[in-house]
Amino acid sequence: MDMIEHLGPTRQTAFGPPGAAPPGMARWGSLAALLRERIIAGEWPPGHALAAESTLAADHDVALGTMRQALAQLAAEGLLERRHGKGTFVRGALAGAPMLRFFRFGDGAVGGEPRLPTSRILARRVRAAPSPVAQALRLAARQPALHLHRLRLLDGRPRLLEDIWLPLHRFAPLLDSEPSTWGDLLYPHYEAACGVTVHRATDEIRFGILKPNEARLLELPVSHPAAVVQRLASDIAGCAVECRFTRGDAHAFRYSVAIT
Amino acid sequence: MDMIEHLGPTRQTAFGPPGAAPPGMARWGSLAALLRERIIAGEWPPGHALAAESTLAADHDVALGTMRQALAQLAAEGLLERRHGKGTFVRGALAGAPMLRFFRFGDGAVGGEPRLPTSRILARRVRAAPSPVAQALRLAARQPALHLHRLRLLDGRPRLLEDIWLPLHRFAPLLDSEPSTWGDLLYPHYEAACGVTVHRATDEIRFGILKPNEARLLELPVSHPAAVVQRLASDIAGCAVECRFTRGDAHAFRYSVAIT
DNA sequence: CAGTGGTCTAGACCACTCC
DNA sequence: GAGTGGTCTAGACCACTGC
Numbered sequence: 001m002d003m004i005e006h007l008g009p010t011r012q013t014a015f016g017p018p019g020a021a022p023p024g025m026a027r028w029g030s031l032a033a034l035l036r037e038r039i040i041a042g043e044w045p046p047g048h049a050l051a052a053e054s055t056l057a058a059d060h061d062v063a064l065g066t067m068r069q070a071l072a073q074l075a076a077e078g079l080l081e082r083r084h085g086k087g088t089f090v091r092g093a094l095a096g097a098p099m100l101r102f103f104r105f106g107d108g109a110v111g112g113e114p115r116l117p118t119s120r121i122l123a124r125r126v127r128a129a130p131s132p133v134a135q136a137l138r139l140a141a142r143q144p145a146l147h148l149h150r151l152r153l154l155d156g157r158p159r160l161l162e163d164i165w166l167p168l169h170r171f172a173p174l175l176d177s178e179p180s181t182w183g184d185l186l187y188p189h190y191e192a193a194c195g196v197t198v199h200r201a202t203d204e205i206r207f208g209i210l211k212p213n214e215a216r217l218l219e220l221p222v223s224h225p226a227a228v229v230q231r232l233a234s235d236i237a238g239c240a241v242e243c244r245f246t247r248g249d250a251h252a253f254r255y256s257v258a259i260t
Numbered sequence: 261m262d263m264i265e266h267l268g269p270t271r272q273t274a275f276g277p278p279g280a281a282p283p284g285m286a287r288w289g290s291l292a293a294l295l296r297e298r299i300i301a302g303e304w305p306p307g308h309a310l311a312a313e314s315t316l317a318a319d320h321d322v323a324l325g326t327m328r329q330a331l332a333q334l335a336a337e338g339l340l341e342r343r344h345g346k347g348t349f350v351r352g353a354l355a356g357a358p359m360l361r362f363f364r365f366g367d368g369a370v371g372g373e374p375r376l377p378t379s380r381i382l383a384r385r386v387r388a389a390p391s392p393v394a395q396a397l398r399l400a401a402r403q404p405a406l407h408l409h410r411l412r413l414l415d416g417r418p419r420l421l422e423d424i425w426l427p428l429h430r431f432a433p434l435l436d437s438e439p440s441t442w443g444d445l446l447y448p449h450y451e452a453a454c455g456v457t458v459h460r461a462t463d464e465i466r467f468g469i470l471k472p473n474e475a476r477l478l479e480l481p482v483s484h485p486a487a488v489v490q491r492l493a494s495d496i497a498g499c500a501v502e503c504r505f506t507r508g509d510a511h512a513f514r515y516s517v518a519i520t
Numbered sequence: 521c522a523g524t525g526g527t528c529t530a531g532a533c534c535a536c537t538c539c
Numbered sequence: 540g541a542g543t544g545g546t547c548t549a550g551a552c553c554a555c556t557g558c
Contacts, residue, residue, distance in 0.1 A: 085536030201519045207510035250467040257463045323548045345555030
């Protein structure tokens, strides 16, 4: 022990080139990258508990604080969830990215309580995806896609109309069950039936005009203005897994953004 | 020294009740709150450099790491900005919350380069604010407001129309200068002319119909659909300082949101 | 070069959760 | 009570900035 005392108790780059420390990445960044890869590779499934931070630190020969910083980074990225007294867990599917956060349907009902939307699958077909969708999903030419047509209702009244495109090669199990048994939330069903976890998504909002059949299904006048939300959802590895177009009454649309 | 050795080197709650540590706030949280108050109170103006973290730590009798966590918290809140090798600074006005991020005006020009919008103040009046605006700005009844009517152009073509409401008691200096000298960005002018720093804002988006005079100014047909962005901007203390309504062609509207 | 923030260590105690 | 994450300490070295 005394032989290495001159190195001091804090020889930080003991396991890497001493001088070439952070060219683009500090020690905790490398650890985060390493753990990130193992999570993305599926080594630990969603919901799985990682080893204790002290164990992880010892396993990787770093101090506790360094490992904590790596874990904090992954938690900030949404890959991990840390629960005091319980452990560190791989995050599962998106809790919810409810489309209704974009809309305020006043109705005649007393406001306040958030009513849960119900959904009805109107069609389920295998067909070639339109070019922009195929591009978004990174489908090869003529590679088949699963198309869902879905109506969402609030208090029994049709409110949102959805066109959902899924790469067939990952969602084939959806062809084997009755859509009416899927429930009102698709992402949990994707995970249960197909093992596909939706981890993040981007919504793009634009303005449009309802086509006649869309207006009819939503019980709105023809050429009524619509808010269109195009969502591209990805799994934990960043692969696009769903392309969804949601249309609703433009006059009911309302959305808030915070700027800092 | 040896006399207190039995306390160990890590008597952490030496300056607080030993057992009642985090009832709702840990040590670093209290430090953050303390510094936050001093920043909000204006003790350090925007752009001011704080003392070195080591100095701050010593001043408050905490370890470096504890003070670092407090400073990191404030940086995450957007109150501070830390620059490696330089120091820790109080953040100034919002760099920019460009309205044009909501719109894509394709034009006939080659895409790519972000063209800067110019602005033209069409009117500047002192008048009572409409009730919703007065409520948003927390103005007392009949307390006067400054109203600006502003047109924003891209490549010389009118694109956005803005109604801006300001509490007169903080923006009186705006009555003393020629609006054409204000430049194209208002927030820096607010800071320079009135000492009001816009620190954060929320945008609320909806769709509506242009009124005849609005359509005329934007060179669009009457009753053309419009995207309406209502922005409520606040200063560093969280006081609402500006209520702004921006209207533009709904068909040019496009906005992206990331969900994680 | 001195001063700043960024990284790392080794070890302690605390609060939460569950058995 | 055992195990987990959360907080704190005291001190070291590193990388960036500007004189």
